[in-house]
Amino acid sequence: MVVQRGVGGPLVGQALGKHLFLCLVTAGVLANADPVSGPILLADINPHGLDGMVMELAVAQGHLFFGATQTGGIQMHKYHPDSGLKRVSHQLVKGTESINTHVCEFGGKVYFQSEVTPPYGSSPYGIELTKLDLQYGNAELAHSFVSGPVGSKPAFMTVFQSRLFLSAMGSEAQGRELWSLSNRMSATLEHEFSSTSGLGGDPKYLTVFINKLYMQADSHDAEVGVELYSYLDGRGVELVIV
Numbered sequence: 674m675v676v677q678r679g680v681g682g683p684l685v686g687q688a689l690g691k692h693l694f695l696c697l698v699t700a701g702v703l704a705n706a707d708p709v710s711g712p713i714l715l716a717d718i719n720p721h722g723l724d725g726m727v728m729e730l731a732v733a734q735g736h737l738f739f740g741a742t743q744t745g746g747i748q749m750h751k752y753h754p755d756s757g758l759k760r761v762s763h764q765l766v767k768g769t770e771s772i773n774t775h776v777c778e779f780g781g782k783v784y785f786q787s788e789v790t791p792p793y794g795s796s797p798y799g800i801e802l803t804k805l806d807l808q809y810g811n812a813e814l815a816h817s818f819v820s821g822p823v824g825s826k827p828a829f830m831t832v833f834q835s836r837l838f839l840s841a842m843g844s845e846a847q848g849r850e851l852w853s854l855s856n857r858m859s860a861t862l863e864h865e866f867s868s869t870s871g872l873g874g875d876p877k878y879l880t881v882f883i884n885k886l887y888m889q890a891d892s893h894d895a896e897v898g899v900e901l902y903s904y905l906d907g908r909g910v911e912l913v914i915v
Contacts, residue, residue, distance in 0.1 A: 848873015
């Protein structure tokens with residue numbers, strides 16, 4: 674079901690009550706659209722009374738990328754007002770470990786968190802860093818920090834100083850720590866917040882602000898609990914405030 678521009682009232686209200694849709698809330702943002710007073714339904718991603726479960730919208734390559742539930746589980750989609758909605762992946766196994774896909778553009782490619790099937794029908798990897806091939810709709814393993822099917826569960830991918838920073842597990846015994854990847858997918862453990870097996874600092878919400886990379890993390894070794902940290906080349910990770 675698609676509601677055309679200018680259609681409002683009970684039809685939109687009924688639709689929004691049954692589905693989770695991708696909407697534009699700001700009036701008049703669609704190209705050549707007349708001003709409207711409410712959300713505009715762009716697409717019914719998962720029709721027949723089912724929820725699309727749109728998750729974590731992010732801009733990459735001039736499009737809006739997001740995960741959404743469709744036939745075959747969670748798949749990646751992209752949207753642009755001029756070209757509309759398009760599903761851009763078709764063989765994810767079970768999508769992400771959470772409602773977040775952590776979409777990030779890096780080096781001209783789109784990366785996100787997902788589980789994919791290796792070539793030749795082998796057993797799937799665990800949740801790993803995935804690279805999207807927009808030409809063929811393939812999701813490929815970009816980098817695995819953990820060997821085997823366990824998965825490194827990468828999250829909060831953020832570009833900073835020409836590298837891709839993220840939170841990931843480096844082994845089954847190590848919780849999430851702060852890593853970076855070069856354009857060639859060479860991995861560096863930037864900071865280990867915890868030396869206690871299985872804990873990890875679990876850095877989250879990586880955000881670039883005034884030439885530093887900020888994050889939430891739990892430094893078990895420092896015994897200060899969950900606090901605000903910053904990262905800068907040459908200075909490493911520093912506690913901002915307790």
